[in-house]
Amino acid sequence: MLTGFRRIVKAGFVGFWRNAYVSLASVFVITIALFVIGSTMFIDQILATSLTKLQSKVDINVYFMPNASQEEIDALRNAVAALPDVAAVTFTSREDALAAYRERNRNNEVSLQALEELSENPLGATIAIQARETSQYENIARFLDERKALESPQTPVIDEINYPRIRESIETLTAIIGAVEQASIITMVILLIAATLITFNTIRLAIYTAREEIAIMRLVGASNMFIRGPFMLQGIMYGVLAGILALLLFYPILVWLGPRTELFFEINLFTYFTTNFTYIFSVLVGIGVALGFFSSTLAVARYLRT
Amino acid sequence: MIYFDNVSKLYSDGRSAALQEVTFQVAPKEFVSIVGHSGAGKTTLLKMIIAEDRPSQGQVFFESLDVHQIPRSRLPQYRRKIGTVFQDFKLLPHKTAYENIAFAMEANGRSDEEIAENVPQALALVDLEDKAWNFPDELSGGEKQRVGIARAIVNQPDIIIADEPTGNLDPIATYEVVQILRKINDLGTTVIMTTHNKGVIDEIERRVITMDGGRIIRDDNSGRYVL
Numbered sequence: 001m002l003t004g005f006r007r008i009v010k011a012g013f014v015g016f017w018r019n020a021y022v023s024l025a026s027v028f029v030i031t032i033a034l035f036v037i038g039s040t041m042f043i044d045q046i047l048a049t050s051l052t053k054l055q056s057k058v059d060i061n062v063y064f065m066p067n068a069s070q071e072e073i074d075a076l077r078n079a080v081a082a083l084p085d086v087a088a089v090t091f092t093s094r095e096d097a098l099a100a101y102r103e104r105n106r107n108n109e110v111s112l113q114a115l116e117e118l119s120e121n122p123l124g125a126t127i128a129i130q131a132r133e134t135s136q137y138e139n140i141a142r143f144l145d146e147r148k149a150l151e152s153p154q155t156p157v158i159d160e161i162n163y164p165r166i167r168e169s170i171e172t173l174t175a176i177i178g179a180v181e182q183a184s185i186i187t188m189v190i191l192l193i194a195a196t197l198i199t200f201n202t203i204r205l206a207i208y209t210a211r212e213e214i215a216i217m218r219l220v221g222a223s224n225m226f227i228r229g230p231f232m233l234q235g236i237m238y239g240v241l242a243g244i245l246a247l248l249l250f251y252p253i254l255v256w257l258g259p260r261t262e263l264f265f266e267i268n269l270f271t272y273f274t275t276n277f278t279y280i281f282s283v284l285v286g287i288g289v290a291l292g293f294f295s296s297t298l299a300v301a302r303y304l305r306t
Numbered sequence: 307m308i309y310f311d312n313v314s315k316l317y318s319d320g321r322s323a324a325l326q327e328v329t330f331q332v333a334p335k336e337f338v339s340i341v342g343h344s345g346a347g348k349t350t351l352l353k354m355i356i357a358e359d360r361p362s363q364g365q366v367f368f369e370s371l372d373v374h375q376i377p378r379s380r381l382p383q384y385r386r387k388i389g390t391v392f393q394d395f396k397l398l399p400h401k402t403a404y405e406n407i408a409f410a411m412e413a414n415g416r417s418d419e420e421i422a423e424n425v426p427q428a429l430a431l432v433d434l435e436d437k438a439w440n441f442p443d444e445l446s447g448g449e450k451q452r453v454g455i456a457r458a459i460v461n462q463p464d465i466i467i468a469d470e471p472t473g474n475l476d477p478i479a480t481y482e483v484v485q486i487l488r489k490i491n492d493l494g495t496t497v498i499m500t501t502h503n504k505g506v507i508d509e510i511e512r513r514v515i516t517m518d519g520g521r522i523i524r525d526d527n528s529g530r531y532v533l
Contacts, residue, residue, distance in 0.1 A: 221386035222413030
């Protein structure tokens with residue numbers, strides 16, 4: 001068993017070096033495939049960061065009546081915070097709202113004077129609600145509408161919910177996010193299929209050159225594993241080398257690109273690359289190994305059928 | 307040992323036949339030559355024995371085993387009972403004579419110790435000890451074929467199948483190869499060989515099966531080549 005394994009490993013390495021040009025071509029093709037897949041990952045990251053930034057700027061505001069009690073406000077605030085769709089609830093007291101109003105209008109004498117003439121603070125407290133996903137704002141708004149509908153008309157707590165005013169923006173953003181995510185997945189799948197086909201055909205050509213050897217192995221009674229093993233190992237070696245090459249290729253590109261992406265998209269791709277290196281390494285080398293391994297296994301299977 | 311029971315093989319067009327109702331048997335330790343023109347069905351017949359091809363009709367038995375009922379996963383074990391010699395030698399060009407022979411043992415899962423013991427013996431049997439570390443392109447045609455024979459016998463198979471083993475050889479090399487095959491047969495291994503060469507048949511003087519158009523037209527124990 002161990003002897004057989006040792007022979008398979010040895011044959012794999014010997015085959016790799018003996019057909020150096022064919023091996024190099026296979027590694028090169030897988031490197032290109034992995035580079036394309038890696039690029040998609042980085043573009044996806046830029047998109048995700050941009051969308052998250054955009055999403056964080058969207059929220060639903062609930063304006064309370066100035067005479068609403070703190071208990072009533074807290075009750076609604078806690079109920080909203082308990083919803084699974086809600087990511088964050090930010091409370092602004094009447095006093096803070098007034099201070100913010102004064103700050104905003106510090107150069108507007110008329111507004112400040114009008115405020116002074118009032119005997120009490122005319123502003124109510126507010127809560128700003130952020131959903132986990134933009135598509136969840138609809139549910140939160142429905143919940144708030146139901147709470148408002150249950151209130152006594154004589155002593156209302158909620159003055160206004162701004163969702164109807166921002167609904168269109170949220171829906172547009174939701175549609176954009178959905179489209180971008182879909183496009184990203186479709187692009188990734190298409191690239192992965194293309195990479196698989198190109199890799200499969202390159203490795204198939206590489207194995208074609210060894211068809212005579214495979215025929216001889218079969219006729220001397222070699223088991224399928226003994227025949228297939230070295231090619232599987234070569235496929236894995238192609239994948240590992242291609243993964244490492246793709247990472248080496250990304251390094252200088254991202255060093256150059258990092259500051260620029262930070263400027264335009266608020267994400268430094270080089271920092272992302274270094275902080276997530278283990279993940280990116282695993283994904284690229286993993287896909288490379290899988291591509292090499294399955295392509296080799298499938299390609300050699302053709303010669304083992306009879 | 308080998309029994310063909312009414313075996314026919316139709317080509318994929320379904321009309322022309324490579325073999326037609328072939329029935330014969332080969333006993334253990336026999337030396338059988340199969341002769342016939344090109345396209346007579348000789349190679350197809352050998353392919354049936356090593357399960358490289360399947361009959362359209364009939365059965366091929368190896369001892370009591372129906373060859374074409376052997377599951378694909380068990381074919382390697384079955385093929386280890388058979389040593390195969392080819393007209394074009396089929397040596398691995400990047401391996402030396404020693405390594406080519408050792409390769410057949412490695413593929414059979416034999417230990418390094420067995421390989422170190424048996425390969426020199428096989429090389430001695432074909433009188434090639436001094437060429438052990440030569441690559442195929444450093445050997446003559448006859449020497450290549452002797453390496454091929456050594457590779458076929460090194461696992462001590464029950465039977466040797468030789469498909470036109472002298473087809474690419476000059477008369478001297480042909481004579482040497484025939485002598486080696488006879489020696490192997492004398493040591494107790496069954497040999498089935500196809501050939502075009504009348505001189506080879508005359509030299510061997512054993513059973514001759516003559517084929518034509520996929521049929522056996524003569525089965526002669528006196529070793530006569532009649533076409």
